[in-house]
Amino acid sequence: MINLKYVTIHEKYMGLEDKIKSIGNSVSSYSWRGLEFAVDMYNQAYDRYPQTTKFLSTAVGTVGGDYIAKKIVEGEDITLRDIAFTTFAAMYQSYFYPKLIDCTEKIADVGFIKRAYQKLGISKEWAKTFIIGGLFFIPNMLYWGLLSVKNQAEITLKSAAQAAKSIGIGSVPYLGVDYLVTNKLKKRYCLPVWSAAEVVYNSFLASVAYLTK
Secondary structure (H helix, E strand, O other): OOOHHHHHHHHHHHHHHHHHHHHHHHHHHHHHHHHHHHHHHHHHHHHHOHHHHHHHHHHHHHHHHHHHHHHHHOOOOOOHHHHHHHHHHHHHHHHHHHHHHHHHHHHHOOHHHHHHHHHOOOOHHHHHHHHHHHHOHHHHHHHHHHHHHHOOOOOOHHHHHHHHHHHHHHHHHHHHHHHHHHHOOOHHHHHHHHHHHHHHHHHHHHHHHHHOO
16 A cells, blocks of 8 residues: 555655755856856956966965954954055065976976985876975965064064974965866966965864854
């Protein structure tokens, strides 16, 4: 004997499941179209005004990341001084950072380095990822110094050592992004991808700080 109540519940469940799948497909479709539109607009801007586009792409990460770190995490107001310092950082980073990709490729092809990572069983792609992470250490320390001056914090050997430790730990979440940038994407996309990663990472830290208050 057929349980009509069970059949009705099953039909409602299947109908709800179909609606959820339909909504998911629609969201995925709109998200993909939005991404395609954003990439197309970025390409047009980059082709016309490459330097300005690179600067603005970097500023999203420097200014936005500093806003999240200072306003949301520390609860302090953003000043014109903050914006001036992070904007200056965006200027030199937008010029210098893309060049690290070329340096990474050249370093990975150096004889003794190539033999070293091959002996360790590391692919060239991952070797480049680790190399660019190492190359970023000095610029990141300089950026830390710049932020310290901006925030009028004392720079000491102890604080520098702590910063170096934090930068080393913080570079781990970026490995996937660095792999993508150095091996899979055109160089023109490196700055917006790095900036997006910085904003996401700082947002994550802000969320953790908020939840653990």
